[in-house]
Amino acid sequence: MRTAIEMRDVSRIYTVGDMTVKALDGISLEIEDTSFTAIMGPSGSGKSTLMSLIGCLDVPTSGTILIDGEDTSGMNEEELAYIRNRKIGFVFQHFSLLSKLNALDNAALPLLYAGVPQRERRERAEAMLERVGLKDRMMHRPSELSGGQKQRVAIARALVNNPSILLADEPTGALDSVTGHEVMDLFHALNEEGHTIVFVTHDASLASECKRIIPIKDGRIADDGT
Template identity: 55%
Template sequence: MLVMKDIVKIYKNGLLELKALDQVSLTVAKGEFVAITGPSGSGKSTLMHIMGCLDRPNAGEYFLDGEDVLGYPEQKLAAVRNRKIGFVFQNFNLLPKLDALTNVEIPLIYRGEERKISRQRAARLLEMVGLGDKMRHRPSELSGGQQQRVAIARALVGDPPLILADEPTGNLDSRSGAEIMELFKQLNSQGRTLVLITHDPNVARQANRIIYLQDGRVIPAPGGVAASEVS
């Protein structure tokens, strides 16, 4: 599904340079459920932004679904994000003035899909995530767990081959977080490829494989097992 080779990302602040990612190489196969974990400042979010084609590295190679995306202009990258990647964020990123149904529709509206078709698909996905009775509710009328379910439905609406989730349980209570993780497991069992970014080891252990980051590098897992071998 994705291949990264020797990814380097450097942030500059005047004369100072911070190497956020240092020769990161990894692969995620189609249908995998992978967690990327590590302490704050380890480079997790930077890596997620590059995976999601939201940022570019200073060096390295990135192939997404067989495409060398680093050479694409911004307009083509936007199309890749819309069609190949579904995003789930810690803060949900829902539009507060729109109801749940319209929030889920947005990726299809950007594609120019016929409104009747996009609305039907959004409704089906809200039913799938257990919010069939909340379609007309705005985000402020939903709990945190319900808002995250709307965000997951939105990530799925364009049928992307890859779902990227950045700390998806970070703003949820333990019960809602557990429900969201169960939903991710169900999606993976249906063949979805998921990459989950988390600092929480308990969340990471629910994935099928864990990749550990520290100081911008992939490191061996605790106990000396290579990160790529953890399952």
């Protein structure tokens, strides 16, 4: 099995005024290609920090992160953006859709940043929205969609570049349990199609559907779960 994500002794220390917070404290882990992993842990344990680092939205204070075997330490902002755009899709708890854009334009946004021509943007975003079951909601703005539909637009947006890795930070946190399970079913289907999926959840029943659970506590892996 290939390794999609590898962290070696990764720490992230935040500094606020004269106070420092060790959000991650020497994390080492490997996540296999095409695997399905849940990250669990109490509030403030470092889960979102971990996801931001894997997603190349932030860089560690110390330690090394490899994405698809590629060492990201020492990469500049442009190189990190390239990895983000090519290999990683990110889904946030609160959807983070642009309220003035309809579902189609929201889903197509990463393609705009990647410089894909308009017609292809439209075709690929339509195909992705259809894939997540929103063919008949493409012209709706976020305010005209349900919570589960918004989250599916966010998933379509995360996948429109066909990244191998899908990261989701509490993707079901703002959803009721039925809608949460629908999102999970979609993740299972995407995992079957070969996407590596890592998601954060507080819901033990959702986590138990995954092949692997990584428990985080006080910025450390409580027990690797393998």
